[in-house]
Amino acid sequence: MSRVSSPETAADLAAVAALLEMADRLNILPLLERGEPVTAAELAVAAEVPEEGMSGFVSALVAAALLVPAGVKDFRIADDFADRIHESGYLTWSLRANQPYLQNPAAFLRDPAGAAEQFQRNGREVAVSSRWIGSQSFYPAATETILDARPKRIADLGAGAAGLLIDLLGRLPECTGVALDMSAGACQEAARAALAAGVGDRLDVVERPIQSIADDPTPVAGADVIHAGFVFHDIVKEGDVFDRVLRQCREALRPGGIMAITDAVPFAAAERERRFSALFSYLHAGFMDVALPPEEDWLDRFRQAGFDQARCVPHRFPGGRLFIAAK
Amino acid sequence: MSRVSSPETAADLAAVAALLEMADRLNILPLLERGEPVTAAELAVAAEVPEEGMSGFVSALVAAALLVPAGVKDFRIADDFADRIHESGYLTWSLRANQPYLQNPAAFLRDPAGAAEQFQRNGREVAVSSRWIGSQSFYPAATETILDARPKRIADLGAGAAGLLIDLLGRLPECTGVALDMSAGACQEAARAALAAGVGDRLDVVERPIQSIADDPTPVAGADVIHAGFVFHDIVKEGDVFDRVLRQCREALRPGGIMAITDAVPFAAAERERRFSALFSYLHAGFMDVALPPEEDWLDRFRQAGFDQARCVPHRFPGGRLFIAAK
Numbered sequence: 001m002s003r004v005s006s007p008e009t010a011a012d013l014a015a016v017a018a019l020l021e022m023a024d025r026l027n028i029l030p031l032l033e034r035g036e037p038v039t040a041a042e043l044a045v046a047a048e049v050p051e052e053g054m055s056g057f058v059s060a061l062v063a064a065a066l067l068v069p070a071g072v073k074d075f076r077i078a079d080d081f082a083d084r085i086h087e088s089g090y091l092t093w094s095l096r097a098n099q100p101y102l103q104n105p106a107a108f109l110r111d112p113a114g115a116a117e118q119f120q121r122n123g124r125e126v127a128v129s130s131r132w133i134g135s136q137s138f139y140p141a142a143t144e145t146i147l148d149a150r151p152k153r154i155a156d157l158g159a160g161a162a163g164l165l166i167d168l169l170g171r172l173p174e175c176t177g178v179a180l181d182m183s184a185g186a187c188q189e190a191a192r193a194a195l196a197a198g199v200g201d202r203l204d205v206v207e208r209p210i211q212s213i214a215d216d217p218t219p220v221a222g223a224d225v226i227h228a229g230f231v232f233h234d235i236v237k238e239g240d241v242f243d244r245v246l247r248q249c250r251e252a253l254r255p256g257g258i259m260a261i262t263d264a265v266p267f268a269a270a271e272r273e274r275r276f277s278a279l280f281s282y283l284h285a286g287f288m289d290v291a292l293p294p295e296e297d298w299l300d301r302f303r304q305a306g307f308d309q310a311r312c313v314p315h316r317f318p319g320g321r322l323f324i325a326a327k
Numbered sequence: 328m329s330r331v332s333s334p335e336t337a338a339d340l341a342a343v344a345a346l347l348e349m350a351d352r353l354n355i356l357p358l359l360e361r362g363e364p365v366t367a368a369e370l371a372v373a374a375e376v377p378e379e380g381m382s383g384f385v386s387a388l389v390a391a392a393l394l395v396p397a398g399v400k401d402f403r404i405a406d407d408f409a410d411r412i413h414e415s416g417y418l419t420w421s422l423r424a425n426q427p428y429l430q431n432p433a434a435f436l437r438d439p440a441g442a443a444e445q446f447q448r449n450g451r452e453v454a455v456s457s458r459w460i461g462s463q464s465f466y467p468a469a470t471e472t473i474l475d476a477r478p479k480r481i482a483d484l485g486a487g488a489a490g491l492l493i494d495l496l497g498r499l500p501e502c503t504g505v506a507l508d509m510s511a512g513a514c515q516e517a518a519r520a521a522l523a524a525g526v527g528d529r530l531d532v533v534e535r536p537i538q539s540i541a542d543d544p545t546p547v548a549g550a551d552v553i554h555a556g557f558v559f560h561d562i563v564k565e566g567d568v569f570d571r572v573l574r575q576c577r578e579a580l581r582p583g584g585i586m587a588i589t590d591a592v593p594f595a596a597a598e599r600e601r602r603f604s605a606l607f608s609y610l611h612a613g614f615m616d617v618a619l620p621p622e623e624d625w626l627d628r629f630r631q632a633g634f635d636q637a638r639c640v641p642h643r644f645p646g647g648r649l650f651i652a653a654k
Contacts, residue, residue, distance in 0.1 A: 010340050010414035011603035011645050014421035018606050021422070022432040053436030056613055063594045064605035087337035094341035095348070095422045105349040109380030267390045276338035278391035279345050286383055318338050 017088035019064055021096065022057070024128060032067075033081075037074035082135060089132025094279060097125040101287040108287050116287065127186070131161065133317070134229075141313055141322045142227060142262055143167065149258050151175055151224035157210045158182075158231030162190035162203065169199040176202045178219050182209040211235055214244035220252040229262040233284070233292050246305035253327040259307060261323045266292040268319040277319030298323050344415035346391055348423070349384070351455060359394075360408070364401035409462060416459025421606060424452040428614040435614050443614065454513070458488065460644070461556075468640055468649045469554060469589055470494065476585050478502055478551035484537045485509075485558030489517035489530065496526040503529045505546050509536040538562055541571035547579040556589040560611070560619055573632035580654040586634060588650045593619040595646040604646030625650050 023029050026047040031038055044054035058075055061067040066084060067075040078084075100119035101108065107115040146154065146168060152175055156165045159179035169177050179190045187207045194203040206219045210231045213220060220226050226249045235241045249259055266285070268277040284290040293301070295312050298321070302310035307325035315322050350356050353374040358365055371381035385402055388394040393411060394402040405411075427446035428435065434442040473481065473495060479502055483492050486506035496504055506517045514534045521530040533546045537558045540547060547553050553576045562568045576586055593612070595604040611617040620628070622639055625648070629637035634652035642649050 008599050008603075008645060009336060011417040011600075013337050013340060014417040015603040015606035015645075017418075018421040018425060018429055019609075021429045025430060026432050026436075047433055047436070049433050049436035053613075056609070057432070057436065060605050060609035060613075063596075063608070064602045090338040090341040091344075091418060091422060094345040095418060098345060102345055102348045103352060105353050105384070106374060106376050109353075109374070109376035109384065269390075272335050273338075275391045276335075276342040278387050279342035281390070282346075282383070282387035286380075286387075318335060318342075 013087055013091060015064060016066065016084050017091035019061060019066060020085060020088045021092060023061070026054075026057070032077050033085075035077060037070040037076045039073045039075070041073075085132050086135050086138050089129050089134070090276065092125070093129035093133055094276075097121055097129045098283055098287075099125075101283055112286065112289070116289065123183075127160070127183075131163070134160075134163070139262075139316050139320075141315060142229070142260060145258070145260055145313075145322065145324055146225050146227065147171065149225050151257075153177065153223045154225045154227065155180065155220040155223040157213070157220075157226065157228035159190060159229075160186045161193055162205070163193075164227065164229070165190075165203060166194055166197045166199055169194075169202050170197060176204075178204040178206060178223070180206045180208055180210065180213075180219050182207065210245060211238065211241050213248050214241050217248040217252045220249055222254060223252060224254050224257045225260065226253060226257070227260045227262070230264070232261055233263050233290055236291060236293055237289070242301060243304055246301060246307075250306050250327055255327060257327050259302070259325050259327070261298070262315065263298070263321065263323070264292050264317075264319045265295045265298070265321055266319075273318030275318070280319055292319075295321060340414055340418060342391060343393065343411050344418035346388060346393060347412060347415045348419060350388070353381075353384070359404050362404060364397040364403045366400045366402070368400075412459050413462050413465050416456050416461070417603065419452070420456035420460055421603075424448055424456045425610055425614075426452075428610055439613065439616070443616065450510075454487075454510075458490070461487075461490070466589075466643050466647075468642060469556070469587060472585070472587055472640075472649065472651055473552050473554065474498060476552050478584075480504065480550045481552045481554065482507065482547040482550040484540070484547075484553065484555035486517060486556075487513050488520055489532070490520075491554065491556070492517075492530060493521055493524045493526055496521075496529050497524060503531075505531040505533060505550070507533045507535055507537070507540075507546050509534065537572060538565065538568050540575050541568050544575040544579045547576055549581060550579060551581050551584045552587065553580060553584070554587045554589070557591070559588055560590050560617055563618060563620055564616070569628060570631055573628060573634075577633050577654055582654060584654045586629070586652050586654070588625070589642065590625070590648065590650070591619050591644075591646045592622045592625070592648055593646075600645030602645070607646055619646075622648060 028043045028046050031043060031046050040055040040058045041051050044051040047054060058067060065078055068078050070076045100121055104115060104119045154165060154168060154175060154177045157180050159165055159181050162179040165177040165179050169175055181187050184207055187205045191205045194200040264280060266281040281292055284292055299310050302325045310323060310325035313322040355370045355373050358370060358373050367382040367385045368378050371378040374381060385394060392405055395405050397403045427448055431442060431446045481492060481495060481502060481504045484507050486492055486508050489506040492504040492506050496502055508514055511534055514532045518532045521527040591607060593608040595601060608619055611619055626637050629652045637650060637652035640649040
C-alpha cells in the first residue's frame with residue numbers, strides 16, 4: 001500500500017483529535033452523537049459552562065468542519081463525524097492513554113516491574129480511546145461472521161459497554177445475549193445502553209473477569225456464538241487458564257456453534273499495519289507484561305482446546321486478527 | 328484538496344509519534360539524527376539504560392520502519408525519518424504540548440484568567456513539538472525569499488535554536504547573523520548548534536524579548552533582512568509595542584532591505600488548513616489570550632510602520648502566512 005499521508009493530513013488528524021478530546025472532557029459528545037440539531041445553549045448546560053464560552057468552542061468545531069450549522073442557532077455533527085472519532089481513537093490511545101509509558105521509557109527499561117507499579121494508565125483514557133478505535137461499524141468482519149451463524153444466543157467476553165452485542169441484538173430480533181466484563185463501570189454502561197437501544201430485556205450483563213469461565217462456564221452455557229475481543233491476550237501468561245477457558249467455551253457451545261476471538265498478533269509486518277502493530281506489540285510486551293501470541297500460537301490454542309478448522313481472518317485494526325472455529 | 332487519509336494513516340501517524348516521543352524522552356534523537364549507523368549499545372549509553380532494554384526498543388523502531396538495519400549490529404534512521412519527525416510535531420504539539428488546555432476546557436470556559444494561571448503548558452514540550460513542526464526544510468518560502476535578497480546581515484527575532492539562521496549562514500559564506508530569543512535555553516542551544524555547524528564566528532546570539540527592540544534596536548541595526556517567526560502575534564495586545572518594534576525594524580534596515588514575518592492568521596478557511604488552523608486559533612484566543620490578526624490587519628500594520636508594498640504569501644503550515652515588505 002502506498003503512502004498517502006501529507007503534512008496536512010498529520011495536522012488535520014492532530015487538530016481533530018485535540019478538539020474531540022476537549023469535547024469529550026466537556027461531556028458534550030453524547031449529545032452531539034445523537035445526530036440531532038443542538039444549540040450552543042444546550043451544549044453549555046450539558047458541560048456546565050457559560051453559554052458564551054460554549055459558543056466560542058462551537059465556532060471552533062464549525063471552523064474545523066466537525067460541526068455544521070443547521071438553522072439559525074442549531075448545529076449538528078458533520079457527515080464524517082464517526083470517521084473522525086474513529087481516527088482520533090488511534091491518536092488518543094497512542095499518545096494519551098499510554099502517556100505514562102511514553103513519558104517514562106527509561107524507568108521501564110531499567111526496572112519494568114517497579115515502573116509498572118509507579119506509572120499506571122488512566123482507566124478512563126484507555127476506555128474512551130479504545131471505544132473510539134473500536135466502533136463496530138469499522139470492523140465488519142466479526143459482525144458478518146456472527147450474523148452468518150444466525151445465532152439464538154451470543155456471549156461476548158470482555159464486552160465493555162456491549163457495543164457489539166447491542167448492534168447484533170438490534171439486527172437479530174429473536175436472539176438473546178450475555179455481556180461479560182470485569183469492569184463495573186463498563187457493565188453499568190452496557191445495561192444503560194441496552195435499555196436505550198430497546199434490547200435491555202434480551203441482554204444479560206455479568207460483571208466477571210474472563211478467567212472465571214475456567215471454573216464456572218454458566219455465562220456462556222448454550223450459546224451459538226461466543227465472541228471475545230482483546231481479552232484472551234490478557235490471560236496468556238496465567239498458566240493453563242487460557243486453555244481451560246477456551247475448553248469450557250467449546251463445551252458450552254451448542255453443536256455447530258462458533259467461537260470467534262478478535263485479538264492481536266505481535267509485530268505484524270505488512271506495510272499497512274507495521275507501525276501501529278509495532279507500538280501496540282512493544283507496549284504490551286515491555287510495559288504491560290503481555291506477550292501477544294503469534295498467529296500460529298492462536299491456532300494451536302484452538303486445536304488444544306478441541307476445536308478443529310480454526311481459521312484466521314485479517315482485521316482492519318493494524319495487527320488485529322479474527323480467529324474463528326466451529327464446534 | 329480531496330481527503331486522502333484512511334484509518335491506517337491515523338494509526339501510522341499516531342504510532343510513529345508515540346515511538347518518537349519515547350525516543351525523545353530517552354535522549355537518543357540527537358544520536359540518531361546524525362544519520363550515521365549506531366548500535367543499540369551506543370544508544371543504551373546515551374539513554375543510561377541497560378543494553379537489553381534498548382535492544383528491545385530498537386527492534387520496535389525497526390518494526391515500525393523508523394530505523395533500518397545497517398550491518399550486523401548497526402542501525403540507521405530510515406530515509407523518511409525527517410518527514411516522520413515533522414508529521415509527529417503536529418501530533419505532539421496538539422495533544423501533548425497543549426494537554427493542560429485539552430484536559431481542562433471547562434475551567435477555561437468558566438474562568439479563563441484563573442485557569443491560565445492554574446494550568447500551564449510544559450515549556451520543553453512546547454519547544455520540542457514546535458521544533459519538530461518547524462524544521463526549516465519543510466517551509467522553503469522564507470528561506471528562498473531571504474536568499475533572493477543576497478543579504479550580508481540577517482537578524483532573526485524569536486530565533487529559537489537558530490535553525491533558520493544556521494541554515495542560511497551555511498549557504499551564504501559572507502553573511503553574518505544575529506539570533507534574538509527571550510529563552511536562555513534556546514540561546515544556549517543556538518550558540519552550541521552554530522559552533523557545531525561551523526558558523527559560530529558569524530552568529531551573534533542575543534537573549535532578549537522582541538519587545539525590547541521598541542526601545543533599543545541595536546540587535547537589528549544594519550541588517551539587510553529581518554525575519555520574525557511566530558513572535559509578533561505575542562505582542563499584538565501590548566498597546567503600541569507592535570507598531571514601535573516594526574517601525575524600529577524598518578529604520579534599522581539598510582536601504583532596499585526586507586522585513587519578513589512568518590506568522591498565523593485566524594481560522595484560515597481553506598480545506599487544506601481549516602482543521603489545524605481552527606485548533607491553533609481557538610487555543611490562542613481562548614486559552615493563551617492571543618487574538619491572531621487577520622491577513623488585512625498584518626498588512627495594515629506594515630503600512631502603519633512606514634512600509635509599502637507589503638505582500639502575503641501562503642505558508643505550508645496550516646494558517647501560516649509569510650508577510651514580506653521592502654524598505
